[in-house]
Amino acid sequence: MQRWFYLPNCRDACYLRHMKAATLSILVLFCLLLAVESESQDTYYSFYTYDGFIPQVSVNDRAASLQTSLLPQYYKSYAVRSDLKWLRENDTTLVNWWHLKGDTVLHLLRELSGLEWYETEFEIYLVRYHTSPGSGTPLILPVGGLQRGTLIEVAPDGNRQILNLVYQLSHRMLDQTVQPQTGIRLPVADHPLMRASAFRRDNLALLLAISVCQSLIGVDSTDAAYQSGFWKNHTPGRILFEKYFFNQWILTPDFTLADWIYQEPWSSELVRMTRPPRKEKRIVAGPRRFVEGLPIKGKLGFSVSNSSSGLLRVDLIDAYRLAYACGLREGDLVRRINGKRSRSHKALVEKILELLDEAGGATLQVVRDDRTIEVLIQPLMLPIWNDEEEYYDGYPVDDSSSVGGDEPYQ
Numbered sequence: 001m002q003r004w005f006y007l008p009n010c011r012d013a014c015y016l017r018h019m020k021a022a023t024l025s026i027l028v029l030f031c032l033l034l035a036v037e038s039e040s041q042d043t044y045y046s047f048y049t050y051d052g053f054i055p056q057v058s059v060n061d062r063a064a065s066l067q068t069s070l071l072p073q074y075y076k077s078y079a080v081r082s083d084l085k086w087l088r089e090n091d092t093t094l095v096n097w098w099h100l101k102g103d104t105v106l107h108l109l110r111e112l113s114g115l116e117w118y119e120t121e122f123e124i125y126l127v128r129y130h131t132s133p134g135s136g137t138p139l140i141l142p143v144g145g146l147q148r149g150t151l152i153e154v155a156p157d158g159n160r161q162i163l164n165l166v167y168q169l170s171h172r173m174l175d176q177t178v179q180p181q182t183g184i185r186l187p188v189a190d191h192p193l194m195r196a197s198a199f200r201r202d203n204l205a206l207l208l209a210i211s212v213c214q215s216l217i218g219v220d221s222t223d224a225a226y227q228s229g230f231w232k233n234h235t236p237g238r239i240l241f242e243k244y245f246f247n248q249w250i251l252t253p254d255f256t257l258a259d260w261i262y263q264e265p266w267s268s269e270l271v272r273m274t275r276p277p278r279k280e281k282r283i284v285a286g287p288r289r290f291v292e293g294l295p296i297k298g299k300l301g302f303s304v305s306n307s308s309s310g311l312l313r314v315d316l317i318d319a320y321r322l323a324y325a326c327g328l329r330e331g332d333l334v335r336r337i338n339g340k341r342s343r344s345h346k347a348l349v350e351k352i353l354e355l356l357d358e359a360g361g362a363t364l365q366v367v368r369d370d371r372t373i374e375v376l377i378q379p380l381m382l383p384i385w386n387d388e389e390e391y392y393d394g395y396p397v398d399d400s401s402s403v404g405g406d407e408p409y410q
Helices: 010-040 064-070 080-090 092-113 158-175 201-216 219-226 229-233 238-245 257-263 269-274 345-358 387-391
Strands: 056-060 121-130 139-148 151-154 302-306 312-317 333-337 362-368 371-377
Touching: 056 092, 064 080, 064 121, 080 121, 080 139, 092 121, 092 158, 092 201, 092 257, 139 158, 158 201, 158 219, 158 229, 201 219, 201 238, 201 257, 238 269, 238 362, 238 371, 269 371, 302 345, 333 345, 345 362, 345 371
Parallel strands: 056 121, 121 139
Antiparallel strands: 139 151, 302 312, 312 333, 333 362, 362 371
16 A cells, blocks of 8 residues: 655745744743743832942951851850851852842832932851841841751741841841931931831831842742741741731832831821830839739749630739730730740740740730730830830821921921
């Protein structure tokens, strides 16, 4: 049985080759578009002008004396040189990313914060180990881990690390509003929300960092980093951040972080809730009487018992210790601490003390008079520039016209 084959002539073969080449080109172009779309994730570079001054920033991964000063006891037994060698072998991705994107980060911070860079140059110090996720001034970023005693928590990597770097830079940007050595003090620095606190300036820096990263690495990648376990464990003001800032204060070059701060009244619920605690003033002379049933010593000064509702009920509290100063009251039903349930007095107190020590504060969700409210447990000794201004309750309620500029108190 014969089989017949069609033999195309020269013109047909040339046409087929052109069709194959055109199809292949379309497929390659389509793949490239998909790759660009996946990489960009709705990044918004066109919103920005990039025309302001930015400092010269270099990366320093050879700071042996700095690394030693962060963990002096540890480096009595271990060689800092071996850790710096490890650092240079493992920080290549971050260093290359900064060389590629660093100037863009600095421009976005300037345009979304509404503040200027006053420094002409500074360094980003990379270390293998630190006792915290880092700092803004000086700017230190751990690449290996967070060390507390004999325990080491792995440092964030990938986009979580990028968010941490931008967060520390955001802190540095906000720190520049007050420069005693140059006489610079911007009006925005006087707002209560700009004061150092896990629930105030830390949340402002986090908002600025997330806004920059959304434009830089994409909304989805930024959200995945923010929702990671590392960031959940290292943002004690997270509950208030999501209630008052996240997706509420939308930062753009036309309405910046500074604009939002100026707009927030000094008498707002946010300002009142997050102001640092102060001890009750004793009005009775003589030795202080202690609450029967509470230990004489102890930072917090309260006790809880199991209630019929299954929640922990505050049954005793000392009016001259930290818990009362932060707003906890007898009869409060404690539902959660930083979003998690505690089943006993011991577990609750240990968690509060842990968060105070490691994160700067804790957020209690309590039920009071059939209403659910947040009580912030934070240290007493926070820097307060003017105690009377901080605790003055005579400001017009939610009167935004009394806020901002050089005369915030009228």
